[in-house]
Amino acid sequence: MSDPQPVYLSDYQPPAYRVTHTELTFDLDPAATRVKARLLIERNDQISDEAPLVLDGEQLKLISLAIDGNALTEADYQLDDNGLRIHTVPASFSLESEVEIAPSTNTALEGLYQSSGMYCTQCEAEGFRRITFYPDRPDVMATFTVTVIGDLQKEPILLANGNPVASGQLEGGRHFVKWEDPHPKPCYLFALVAGNLHKVEDHFTTMSGRDVTLQIWVEEENLDKTEHAMASLKRSMVWDEQTYGREYDLDLFMIVAVNDFNMGAMENKGLNIFNSAAVLTHPQTATDAAFQNVEGIVAHEYFHNWSGNRVTCRDWFQLSLKEGFTVFRDQCFSADTNSAPVKRIQDVSFFRTAQFAEDAGPTAHPIRPDHFIEITNFYTLTIYEKGAEVVRMLCNLVGWENFRRGSDAYFERFDGQAVTIEDFVECMAQASGEDLSQFMRWYSQAGTPEIDAYGEYDYVHSEYRLTLRQRTPATPGQPEKLPLHIPIRMGLVGTKSGQDLTLTLAGEKLGKDAVIHLRDDEHTFVFTNVAEAPVPSLLRDFSAPVKLNFPYSREELAFLLTHDSDGFNRWDAGQRLAMLALDDLIAAHRNGVEKVMDSRVTEAFRALLTGSTANKAVLSEMLTLPSEAYIAEQQPIVDVDAIHAAREFVRQSLALVLRAEFMAIFEANRTDEPYAPTPEQIAQRSLKNIALSYLMSIEDEKAVALCEEQVAADHNMTDVRHALTLLVHSDRDDLSAPALKAFGEKWAHDPLVMDQWFTIQVTRPQPDVLERVQFLMQQPAFSIKNPNKVRALIGAFAQNRVNFHRLDGKGYALLADVVIELNRLNPEIAARLVTPLTRWQRFDENRQSLMRAQLERIKKEPLSSNVYEVVEKALA
Ligand code: 0A1
Numbered sequence: 001m002s003d004p005q006p007v008y009l010s011d012y013q014p015p016a017y018r019v020t021h022t023e024l025t026f027d028l029d030p031a032a033t034r035v036k037a038r039l040l041i042e043r044n045d046q047i048s049d050e051a052p053l054v055l056d057g058e059q060l061k062l063i064s065l066a067i068d069g070n071a072l073t074e075a076d077y078q079l080d081d082n083g084l085r086i087h088t089v090p091a092s093f094s095l096e097s098e099v100e101i102a103p104s105t106n107t108a109l110e111g112l113y114q115s116s117g118m119y120c121t122q123c124e125a126e127g128f129r130r131i132t133f134y135p136d137r138p139d140v141m142a143t144f145t146v147t148v149i150g151d152l153q154k155e156p157i158l159l160a161n162g163n164p165v166a167s168g169q170l171e172g173g174r175h176f177v178k179w180e181d182p183h184p185k186p187c188y189l190f191a192l193v194a195g196n197l198h199k200v201e202d203h204f205t206t207m208s209g210r211d212v213t214l215q216i217w218v219e220e221e222n223l224d225k226t227e228h229a230m231a232s233l234k235r236s237m238v239w240d241e242q243t244y245g246r247e248y249d250l251d252l253f254m255i256v257a258v259n260d261f262n263m264g265a266m267e268n269k270g271l272n273i274f275n276s277a278a279v280l281t282h283p284q285t286a287t288d289a290a291f292q293n294v295e296g297i298v299a300h301e302y303f304h305n306w307s308g309n310r311v312t313c314r315d316w317f318q319l320s321l322k323e324g325f326t327v328f329r330d331q332c333f334s335a336d337t338n339s340a341p342v343k344r345i346q347d348v349s350f351f352r353t354a355q356f357a358e359d360a361g362p363t364a365h366p367i368r369p370d371h372f373i374e375i376t377n378f379y380t381l382t383i384y385e386k387g388a389e390v391v392r393m394l395c396n397l398v399g400w401e402n403f404r405r406g407s408d409a410y411f412e413r414f415d416g417q418a419v420t421i422e423d424f425v426e427c428m429a430q431a432s433g434e435d436l437s438q439f440m441r442w443y444s445q446a447g448t449p450e451i452d453a454y455g456e457y458d459y460v461h462s463e464y465r466l467t468l469r470q471r472t473p474a475t476p477g478q479p480e481k482l483p484l485h486i487p488i489r490m491g492l493v494g495t496k497s498g499q500d501l502t503l504t505l506a507g508e509k510l511g512k513d514a515v516i517h518l519r520d521d522e523h524t525f526v527f528t529n530v531a532e533a534p535v536p537s538l539l540r541d542f543s544a545p546v547k548l549n550f551p552y553s554r555e556e557l558a559f560l561l562t563h564d565s566d567g568f569n570r571w572d573a574g575q576r577l578a579m580l581a582l583d584d585l586i587a588a589h590r591n592g593v594e595k596v597m598d599s600r601v602t603e604a605f606r607a608l609l610t611g612s613t614a615n616k617a618v619l620s621e622m623l624t625l626p627s628e629a630y631i632a633e634q635q636p637i638v639d640v641d642a643i644h645a646a647r648e649f650v651r652q653s654l655a656l657v658l659r660a661e662f663m664a665i666f667e668a669n670r671t672d673e674p675y676a677p678t679p680e681q682i683a684q685r686s687l688k689n690i691a692l693s694y695l696m697s698i699e700d701e702k703a704v705a706l707c708e709e710q711v712a713a714d715h716n717m718t719d720v721r722h723a724l725t726l727l728v729h730s731d732r733d734d735l736s737a738p739a740l741k742a743f744g745e746k747w748a749h750d751p752l753v754m755d756q757w758f759t760i761q762v763t764r765p766q767p768d769v770l771e772r773v774q775f776l777m778q779q780p781a782f783s784i785k786n787p788n789k790v791r792a793l794i795g796a797f798a799q800n801r802v803n804f805h806r807l808d809g810k811g812y813a814l815l816a817d818v819v820i821e822l823n824r825l826n827p828e829i830a831a832r833l834v835t836p837l838t839r840w841q842r843f844d845e846n847r848q849s850l851m852r853a854q855l856e857r858i859k860k861e862p863l864s865s866n867v868y869e870v871v872e873k874a875l876a
C-alpha cells in the first residue's frame with residue numbers, strides 16, 4: 001500500500017458540479033442502514049461537457065445508482081475505496097443512489113454511528129462520505145430534505161436539520177419524520193439523531209419578535225442536568241443580537257447530548273450535537289470549570305450559525321476562518337458574562353502552554369496550512385486559538401466599530417457562500433481603511449514570534465528608548481520567516497509616581513496606554529517628555545501571540561505586580577517573578593545544591609494574601625503558580641523531575657511561611673450558600689480551594705482534616721473533587737483509598753463523574769500511577785471505544801509529567817500500546833493521543849531515545865492516514 005499523500009491549497013479548483021438540492025431517506029438499522037439519496041446536480045458553466053462526475057464515498061455498499069430514473073450499469077462508472085466516478089453526465093440531472101452502511105460497527109465516530117444505543121452523525125470535516133456518495137467539500141451547498149425511518153419503540157425520536165414537515169406510522173412497527181432545511185448548506189453540517197431521547201424545552205423571542213423553540217435532547221436520567229446549558233444558550237442568543245446584530249434564522253434550535261463523541265460539540269444547522277461532557281451539568285456532578293466550559297461551548301456552537309454556517313469555508317485550508325472567528329466570539333461572550341480579566345488570564349495561560357508547544361514542535365503549522373494529509377489532524381490549537389488571537393489583533397487594530405462594520409459587511413456580502421480568509425480580512429480592511437497586507441503573514445507563517453525588548457531611560461533628555469527586535473524561529477517546511485506586523489499595547493509606569501505616564505511618540509501624544517506597531521525586524525521607539533524613570537509594561541492584555549523577553553529585575557517585576565494599571569500584566573509580572581525564582585530552584589535541584597526560597601516571591605504572596613480581596617477571581621489567578629507544563633515550555637531541555645521538585649518546594653515554602661494567611665483566606669471564603677455557578681461564587685470557591693491546596697502541600701493534620709471534612713460535606717462537585725484530589729495526591733493513602741472507593745461506588749452510574757474519578761487517580765505524583773492506569777483500564781467503567789474515557793484516563797496520564805516520563809520508558813510504552821489499538825478503532829483520537837510522544841526533542845537524550853523508540857514501534861504498524869501523518873512528522 002502506498003503512503004497517504006497530502007492535498008495542497010494551491011491545487012484548489014472550484015467544483016465541476018453543484019448540488020442544488022439533496023433528498024435523503026434513512027431506513028435505520030444497526031448493521032444495515034439503507035440510505036437513499038436523490039441529488040439535483042448542475043454542471044458549472046465553466047466546465048467542459050466531458051467532465052466526469054466525481055463523488056466521494058467511503059465504506060459504502062452500493063446498492064443502486066440511476067440518473068434521471070435510468071439505472072446505471074457498471075460500465076457507466078468506476079468505483080474504488082474513495083468514491084465513485086461517473087464517466088458522462090448531462091448538464092443538469094438528478095442522481096439517485098442507494099447504499100448500505102453499518103452504524104453499529106462504526107468505532108471511528110465519523111459518519112453515522114451508534115452511541116449508547118442511539119444513532120447520531122458527525123460529518124465535519126469529511127464524515128458525510130461515509131453516509132452516501134456526494135461531493136463532500138464545503139463549497140458545495142444545497143438545501144436538504146431528510147426522511148428518517150426508525151423503530152417506533154427503539155427510536156421514538158427522529159431528528160434532522162431544519163424543521164419537521166411530516167411524520168407518520170409505517171408497517172412493521174416503524175415510523176418516520178421528514179425534515180426540511182431551507183438554508184443551503186455544505187454536507188459537513190448535515191445531522192441526524194434517532195433514539196429514545198427526552199427533551200427540555202424553552203422559548204426565545206428574537207430581536208425582530210420571532211419565536212424560536214429551544215430543545216435540549218438527552219437520555220432520561222440526564223433531564224435534570226440541562227438547565228445551565230439552556231440558560232447559556234439563551235444568553236448566547238441575546239449576546240449575538242446585541243454584539244453582532246445576528247439573529248437566529250430557523251423556528252427550532254436543538255441540542256442533543258451523546259456519550260461517544262470525538263470532540264466537544266458540533267454546529268450542525270439547527271441540530272447541534274454535543275459531547276455529553278460539554279452540555280450536562282449539575283452542582284453534584286460537575287465542577288465550576290465544567291459549568292464554564294459548557295457555557296463557552298454552547299455559545300461557540302450557537303455563534304457558528306453565522307460564523308461558519310450562513311457563511312462557510314471554501315475549503316478546509318480556510319478552517320480558521322470559521323474557527324478563529326468563532327473562538328474569538330465565544331471568548332468575548334464569556335468575558336462579558338463572567339470576569340473579563342480572569343477569562344483573558346485563563347485563555348492566555350492555556351495558550352502559552354499548549355499552543356506555544358505546538359508551534360515549537362514537529363507538527364507546527366500556519367493558521368492557514370498549505371497542505372495536509374488528514375484534515376481531522378488540523379483541528380488544532382493553532383487553527384482555533386491562535387486563529388482567535390489573530391482575529392483579536394485585527395479587531396484591536398481596526399477598532400471595535402470598524403470591526404463590527406466589517407463583520408456586518410462580511411455576513412451580508414457572503415451570506416450563503418463558501419469563502420476564504422482573504423474575503424474576511426478584506427472586509428475589515430475596507431471598513432477601516434487600514435492596510436492589512438503585512439498582517440496577512442500571520443495566516444501563512446507558523447511558529448511563535450519572539451520579541452527581545454530592551455529599554456533605556458535618558459535622564460538628560462527625559463526620553464525613554466524602547467528597542468524591539470522580532471524573530472520567528474524556523475518551523476518544519478518554513479526555514480525563513482518574514483517580519484510580522486505586531487501590535488504591542490503598552491504603558492510606561494513611573495517608578496516614583498507608580499502611575500502610567502503619558503506616551504509621546506514622534507511628537508504625538510498617544511495617551512497613557514497605547515498600541516505601538518512593530519513592522520520591521522527591529523525598531524527603536526523614542527518616547528519623549530518622560531518625566532521620571534519608568535518600568536515598561538509591554539504586551540498588555542497579551543495584545544499579540546508572541547513571546548516577549550525583557551530583562552526585568554525582580555524588583556521591577558514586584559513593582560509591576562502592584563502598580564501596573566493593566567490587570568493582565570499585573571498577573572503576568574507575578575508569573576515572571578515566580579519563573580525567575582523557579583529557574584534558580586530548578587538549577588539548584590539539578591546541581592544538588594540546597595534550595596533557597598526567594599523572599600521577594602514570599603513577600604509578594606504575603607501582600608496578595610493580606611491586601612484587598614475585592615476581586616477574588618483575579619486574586620485566585622495571582623496565587624496560582626505557573627504549571628509544570630508552562631515551566632517546561634520555558635526550559636531549553638525539560639527536566640521533569642527538577643521542575644516538579646522546584647515547584648513543590650515553592651508551594652511548600654509559601655505554605656510554611658504564610659500558613660496563617662492561607663488559613664484566613666480559607667476560612668473567610670467558606671460558605672453554606674446553595675450552589676450557583678455565578679462568577680462571584682466561582683471566584684470564592686476557587687480562592688478557598690487554592691488556599692486549601694497550599695495548606696495541603698505540607699500535609700499537616702489540620703489541612704488533612706479540612707480536606708476530609710470538605711469531601712464529607714458533599715456540598716458540590718467543585719469542592720468535593722478538589723479536596724478528594726488533594727487527598728489522593730498526598731501521601732495519605734490510608735485516608736484517600738477509602739474516600740476514592742466510596743466516590744467510585746457512589747457514582748458508578750454516572751459516566752461523566754467516573755471520568756473525573758479516573759483523572760483524579762492518574763494525575764497523582766506517586767510512583768504507582770502506571771500500575772493504576774493498567775488496573776483502571778480493566779475496570780467496567782472504562783472503555784477504549786469512548787473518547788471521554790480515553791482522555792480522562794490515558795490522556796490525563798500523559799499529562800502527569802513525572803510519571804509519564806518515567807526513566808524506564810514504561811509510560812511511553814503504555815501510551816504507544818493504546819495508540820496502536822486506537823489506530824484501528826478510532827484513528828482521529830489515536831492521532832491526538834500520540835501528541836506527547838511527538839515532543840521528544842524537548843527532553844534529555846535518554847528520554848528522547850525512549851520516546852523515539854515508541855514512535856518507531858507505532859510506525860511499523862499498518863497505520864491510518866491520521867496517525868501516519870503525525871508520526872511521520874515527529875520522526876522526520
Ligand atoms: N466544528 C466543531 C468541532 C468539530 C470538528 C470535528 C469534529 O469531528 C471530526 C467534531 C467537531 C467546533 O468547532 O465546535
Ligand code: ZN
Pocket residue numbers: 300304322323326
Ligand atoms: Zn468551532
